[in-house]
Amino acid sequence: MFVVTAKQMQEMDRYTIEEFGIPGRVLMENAGRGAVDFFIEQFGPTPDSRVAVVAGRGNNGGDGWVMARYLMEKQIPVTIFLLSDRDRVAGDAKANMDLVEKLLPYFPDCAVVEVPDAAALDREKTRLMHHDLFVDAIFGTGLNSDVRGVFKAVIQCINQTKKPVFSVDIPSGLNADTGAVCGVCIEAAATATFGFAKTGHLLYPGNEYTGQLRVIDIGIPGFAAGKQDLWFQVMEKQTIAPLFPARAFNSHKGSYGHLLVLAGSPGKTGAAALCANAAKRIGTGLVTVGVPERINFVVETLVVEPMTVPLPETASGTLSPDGLDRILAMAENGQALAVGPGLGTDTDTQKMVTSLVETCSLPLIMDADAINCLAGNPTVLSSRKFPTVLTPHPGEMARLAGITTAQVQADRTGVAKKMAAEFNVILVLKGAQTLVALPDGRLFLCPAGNPGMATGGMGDVLTGMIAGLAAQGFSSENAAVAGVFIHGLCGDLLADTFGGFGFLAGDMIRTIPEIIHRHLT
Numbered sequence: 434m435f436v437v438t439a440k441q442m443q444e445m446d447r448y449t450i451e452e453f454g455i456p457g458r459v460l461m462e463n464a465g466r467g468a469v470d471f472f473i474e475q476f477g478p479t480p481d482s483r484v485a486v487v488a489g490r491g492n493n494g495g496d497g498w499v500m501a502r503y504l505m506e507k508q509i510p511v512t513i514f515l516l517s518d519r520d521r522v523a524g525d526a527k528a529n530m531d532l533v534e535k536l537l538p539y540f541p542d543c544a545v546v547e548v549p550d551a552a553a554l555d556r557e558k559t560r561l562m563h564h565d566l567f568v569d570a571i572f573g574t575g576l577n578s579d580v581r582g583v584f585k586a587v588i589q590c591i592n593q594t595k596k597p598v599f600s601v602d603i604p605s606g607l608n609a610d611t612g613a614v615c616g617v618c619i620e621a622a623a624t625a626t627f628g629f630a631k632t633g634h635l636l637y638p639g640n641e642y643t644g645q646l647r648v649i650d651i652g653i654p655g656f657a658a659g660k661q662d663l664w665f666q667v668m669e670k671q672t673i674a675p676l677f678p679a680r681a682f683n684s685h686k687g688s689y690g691h692l693l694v695l696a697g698s699p700g701k702t703g704a705a706a707l708c709a710n711a712a713k714r715i716g717t718g719l720v721t722v723g724v725p726e727r728i729n730f731v732v733e734t735l736v737v738e739p740m741t742v743p744l745p746e747t748a749s750g751t752l753s754p755d756g757l758d759r760i761l762a763m764a765e766n767g768q769a770l771a772v773g774p775g776l777g778t779d780t781d782t783q784k785m786v787t788s789l790v791e792t793c794s795l796p797l798i799m800d801a802d803a804i805n806c807l808a809g810n811p812t813v814l815s816s817r818k819f820p821t822v823l824t825p826h827p828g829e830m831a832r833l834a835g836i837t838t839a840q841v842q843a844d845r846t847g848v849a850k851k852m853a854a855e856f857n858v859i860l861v862l863k864g865a866q867t868l869v870a871l872p873d874g875r876l877f878l879c880p881a882g883n884p885g886m887a888t889g890g891m892g893d894v895l896t897g898m899i900a901g902l903a904a905q906g907f908s909s910e911n912a913a914v915a916g917v918f919i920h921g922l923c924g925d926l927l928a929d930t931f932g933g934f935g936f937l938a939g940d941m942i943r944t945i946p947e948i949i950h951r952h953l954t
Contacts, residue, residue, distance in 0.1 A: 434669055435667075436629060436630045436631065436634075436635060436665040436666065436878070437628075437630075437631060437661070437665070438632055439574040439575060439609040439610055439631060441629075441661045441662075442574060442628060442629060442631065443574075443575070444660075444661060445628060445629075445653050445657045445658060446460065446628075446653070449652070449654060453654055453657065457492075457525050458525045459652065460627075460652060460653070461496055461526075462499055463649075463651035463652050464496045464499065464601075464602075464627045464649060464651045465495075465497075465498070465499020465502070465503065467625065467627075467651065468499075468500050468599075469503040471599075471625045471647050472500065472568065472599045472623070473507075475597075475622070475623045475645065476566055476597055476599065476623075478504070478565075478566055480508045480509060480510070482510070483510055483563070483565045483566070484504060484509055484510065484512070484565070484566045484567075485512050485513075485514060485561060485564040485566070485567050485568065486500060486501045486511055486567075486570060487513075487516065487561075487568065487569055487587060488501075488513055488514065488571065489517065489570065489571045489572055489573075489605075490516070490517035490521050490522045490523075490526065491526060491572075491573060492525060493570050493571065493572055493573035493601055493602055494517075494522070494526050494530075494571070495524075495525050495526030495528075495529050495570075496570055496601045496602065497513070497568055497570025498529035498530050498533050499529050500570070501513050501568075502532055502533050502536065505536055505540045510540075510543060511540075511543045512543065512544050512545075512546060513533065513543075513546070514546050514548050514557070514561055515530075515545060515546065515547050516548050516549065516571060516584060516587060518547060518549045519547060521549075530545075546560070546561075548561070548583065549583070550583055551582065551583050551586065553583075554583055554586055554587060558590060561590060561591075562590055562591075562593070562594050565596060566596060566597055566599070567591050567594070567596060567598045567599065568598075568599050568601065569591065569598055569599065569600040569601060569604060569605050569619045570601040571584060571587070571619075572584070572603075572606065573601075573602050573603065574602060574609035574631055574633075575609075576605070576608065576609070576615055577608060577610075578615060579615050579616035580605070580606045580618075581616070584605070585616060588605060591619060592617075592619065592620050598620065598622055599622065599623050600619055600621040600623070600624040601624075602624070602625070602626050602627055603624065603626060603631060603633060603634065603643070604618055604619040604621045604624060604639075605619045606619055607633050607643070608639070609631040609632070609633040610632050611639075612632065612633040612634070612636030612637060612638060612639025612640065613633075613639070614638060614639075614642070620642055621643055622645065623645040624645070625647050625649050626649065627648070627651045628649075628651060628653045630646060630648055630667070632665055635667065635866070635878055635880075636845070636866065636878075664874050664876055665875075665876045665877075665878070666876070666877050667877070667880055668877055668879050668880065668881075668914060668918040670918075670953065673915050673918055673953060674952070674953045674954070676907060676953075677915075677949060677953045677954050679954070685718075686718035686719055687719070688718060689717055689718035689904075689905045690717055690718050690719070690903075690905040690906060691717075691718060691719040691721070691767045691768055691904060692712050692717050692719070692767060692770075692771060692900050692901055692904035693767040693769070693771070693795075694709050694712065694720060694721070694771045694774075694897070695723045695744075695760065695770065695772040695789075696708055696709075696722065696723075696724065696771070696773065696774040696775050696776055696893075697722075697724040697725065697776070698750055698751045698775055698776060698777035699728060699750040701774075701776075701777070702724075702735060702775065703735065703775070703890065703893075704774035704801070704890065705722055705724055705728075705774055705775055705893075706722075706736050707774070707890050707893040707897065707938050707939065708771060708774045708800075708894070708896050708897035708900070709739040710735075710736055710738075710739065710897065710939075710942050711893070711897030711901065711941075711942050711945065712739070712771070712897040712898065712904070713739055713901070714901075714945040714946060715898045715902060715945050716902075716905060716946075716949075717901035717904050717905060718905070719740070720739035720901070721740045721742055721763065721767075722739050722740065722741045723742045723744045723752070723760060724741060724743065724744065725743070725744060725745075725746035725747075725750050725751060726743040726745065726746050727746060727750050728750070729741055729742075742763070744759065744760065745759075747781045747782060749777065749779050751776065751777035751779040751781070751782040752777075752782055753781050753785065754781055754784045757785055757789070761792060761793065764793055764794075764795050767795055767904070768795065768796075768903070768904040768905075769795055769796045769797075769900050769901075769903035770789070770796070770797055770798070770900075771797075771798045771799075771896050771897065771899075772786065772789060772797065772799055772803045773801040773802050773803030774800055774801050774892075774893040775801070775802070776801065776803055777802055778805050782802075782806060783806040783807075783809070786799075786803050786806040786807060787813055790807070790813050790817055791816075794819050795819065796819060796820040796903045796912075797817075797820070797821045798822045798896055798899050798900040798903060798909075798912075799821065799822065799823050800825075800892060800893070800895075801829065801892060801893070801896075804823055804824075804829045805829060805832060808832040811833050811856060812856075814856040814857065817857070820859070820903075821857075821859065821909075822859045822860075822903070823852075823858050823859070823860050823861065824861040824863060824892065824895060824899065825860070825862060826863045826892060827841045827842055827845075830848065830849075830852070830862055833852065834852055836848070845862055845864070846870075848862070849862040849868045850870050850874060852870070854873075857872050858872065859871055859872070859910060861895075861913055861917060863895070865882065865884070866878055866879060866880075866882075867879040867920075869913045869914050871910060877914050877917075879918055879921045881918060882921035882924050883924055883928045883933070884933065884934070885927065885928045885931070885933050885935070885936055886921075886924040888934075888937065888938065890937065890939070891924075891941065893938065894941050895916060895917065898916040898919060898920055899912050899916035899917070900912075902915055919948055919953070920941070922948045923944040923945060923948050924936075924941065926947070927944060
């Protein structure tokens with residue numbers, strides 16, 4: 434599913450009206466009618482319900498007027514609170530306001546109330562708050578500054594009621610591009626948006642204010658969207674499932690790739706094992722784990738199907754550059770290389786990681802300490818001619834980018850896109866709503882996953898899953914997107930099984946085949 438910015442949506446609306454010839458009033462009618470259907474489905478209003486439609490003077494308010502008219506025709510009592518003087522409403526919104534007012538004599542339980550300023554709100558506040566359901570049609574997607582004045586006060590009143598709120602296009606007070614709250618914001622139980630979902634609906638904290646989201650088709654032609662550079666997508670089963678065709682009858686272990694994993698150090702043997710075991714569970718034919726000599730015997734007890742290879746180590750027990758030639762020789766028989774889980778950041782290990790980036794011709798999937806090892810010299814990534822996937826959590830992303838973790842979290846999409854382009858990598862920015870950013874500017878958001886996954890080892894599992902898919906012949910882009918999506922679905926299955934927390938990274942590994950079989954084959 435593509436997601437758009439406010440500007441992209443506005444341009445599609447303009448093209449549809451001006452170039453394709455569909456009147457704006459038709460689009461507004463389609464929007465209001467589709468929104469009413471969703472509203473009724475979600476909340477089931479009856480003739481005994483009291484519905485307040487709170488409308489601004491622009492096109493978002495116009496959609497609210499259309500909704501009000503359809504609700505009136507269904508004998509549902511509606512009061513429209515217009516946050517403006519009537520004479521300031523214009524265009525398609527005014528046409529629909531006029532239609533409602535023509536109907537009022539036939540619906541004595543319905544009314545229009547003007548609330549243009551704070552004084553009017555003081556008079557009408559009790560009446561406003563004395564409703565069972567609210568339709569928020571105050572602001573559309575163009576809002577980009579803090580909400581003030583009577584609009585702020587009305588939003589606060591509506592939220593204070595704790596009654597269900599249905600937002601038209603986007604919760605009023607939400608930035609449509611960033612998901613940021615512009616001072617105050619409607620806390621919607623459901624939102625009907627039009628044409629395409631907006632980035633602000635999906636990005637935190639916007640997703641928490643949007644509630645149940647439905648995209649309403651209002652008649653915008655497909656080629657109007659095709660004229661836009663649509664760069665933001667939500668991962669979906671129907672686009673990822675084709676990557677998992679049925680396996681050939683005469684398959685053997687060599688048919689599904691050989692993955693080399695470089696991981697582990699004293700005290701972090703589990704990271705190496707989790708990564709390797711996850712790669713096997715996602716279907717990789719062969720997995721070899723290269724670890725420092727002194728922990729090889731420990732890792733051998735934690736993995737059964739993967740093979741282990743003891744490699745030269747530093748004085749602190751991390752992988753040494755002395756083993757680089759052997760690693761590159763092993764890589765000649767592999768299809769992908771995962772490096773980083775539990776690796777350590779010894780100075781010599783940093784040299785080894787840098788040399789791998791410069792010399793290894795396999796797709797590299799780099800996580801955790803491999804990313805930390807490059808934090809002092811990230812430009813080495815830019816000159817690499819082979820596919821590279823980085824899977825940082827926000828702290829690792831901050832070190833790599835030379836900014837703070839707070840700055841990363843404040844603009845996750847912007848940071849991910851910038852770093853992917855600057856370093857010519859596929860960047861997987863982990864966390865709630867994990868993002869996959871490509872060097873060409875495309876961005877994928879994972880809708881799956883839950884807070885129960887906030888426990889050590891989950892990132893090691895993800896690295897193994899992505900790397901395992903890459904070893905099986907998936908493009909690095911597809912491996913990253915599919916790996917992230919499956920990882921999130923596994924977490925959701927565990928949450929359904931165990932509850933909100935208490936499941937472990939090792940539990941996730943065991944769910945991988947079930948998730949692929951259930952959702953993708």
